[in-house]
Amino acid sequence: MAAKRTYYPLCLEYLDKHLDKDFHDLARATLPYYLPANILDLTTREQRRNAIESIPDDAVPSHTKELVKIGVQMLWKKERAKKNGIQRRFK
Numbered sequence: 001m002a003a004k005r006t007y008y009p010l011c012l013e014y015l016d017k018h019l020d021k022d023f024h025d026l027a028r029a030t031l032p033y034y035l036p037a038n039i040l041d042l043t044t045r046e047q048r049r050n051a052i053e054s055i056p057d058d059a060v061p062s063h064t065k066e067l068v069k070i071g072v073q074m075l076w077k078k079e080r081a082k083k084n085g086i087q088r089r090f091k
Helices: 008-018 021-040 045-053 064-083
Strands: none
Touching: 008 021, 021 045, 021 064, 045 064
8 A cells, every 4th residue: 555655755654654663664675566566657757757766775675766666667668568569478
């Protein structure tokens, strides 16, 4: 539910309000896996860029910003390939 807030500070705010503090570290660790799809759903490149930039460079867990950025890029490429009728096969 926190990842649906899309912008990192809003995600953390949601966690603070709705989740027991004992689970904050676990919830923060899952955000890099849920945020990319929500960020990709934003309507403009500028909004997507701002959402990624809202993640501090020193976010916990480490490399959160990079993981989200890579996740958004991978999902975007997958959707683009799907629209162009290109299917990739992984071995």
